[in-house]
Amino acid sequence: MNKEVLIQLIEHMEKFEATLPENRSYALPEFVGYLNAQAGTELPMRQVAGDRNAFVQQVREDSNSDVGILITLMFRYAKTYIKKALQDSPIQTADEFAFLITLMTFDSLTKTELINKQVMEKTSGTEVIKRLAAQGMIREFADASDKRSIRVVISDKGRIEIIRILPEMAKVSQIVVGNLSDAEIKTLSYLLKKLDFFHNDIFMNKRHLGLDDIMQEKAI
DSSP, X not given: OHXXXXXXXXXXXXXXXXXXXXXXXXXXXXXXXXXXXXXXXXXXXXXXXXXXXXXXXXXXXXXXXXXXXXXXHHHHHHHHHHHHHTTTSSOOSHHHHHHHHHHTXXXXXXXXXXXXXXXXXXXXXXXXXXXXXXXXXXXXXXXXXXXXXXXXXXXXXXXXXXXXXXXXXXHHHXXXXXXXXXXXXXXXXXXHHHHHHHHHHHHHHTTTSOHHHHHHHTTO
């Protein structure tokens, strides 16, 4: 039996390597993720489109759109839970929480640095910073080495509030992973981190490009 399992493992490795660009190396977690995907039960996607969905089905068959749809839905589910966690807090949005929790880990950041770390457009990020400053959750001050830059730091009020609501946000994290096993959570975490590195490079260095140019640059 062990020999048969080993043979199957080698066969899966050959199939996995065939999906990679020529001579590209890979890490063990990538192969484990592939194995999990092969071993898992195929789940039908929850019905989102109506009866007249022939066009939608055609698009889904010709692309990886299910992934984009499901990530968007997961984001909306998470926002719903975060709203419940923040219902008694002056911190009102997931963006405000994300800005503050990031500032908890730095002495200070420039506004641009903070906004980029949250993968937001400058206009939207600036509005979040304005709201937090108005609430007294952060303080702004001139950068000593660059007078054109404004730095931000979390205030004592912001720090106290973040610590207070962390237990509620921990509940959100538990709910979001839902009915996944520990192994599935680790695999999902690995895959999402891999995608984050891929897309953060686009956001930081190539967001000025059009879609076709991005696909060409990233060899998609």
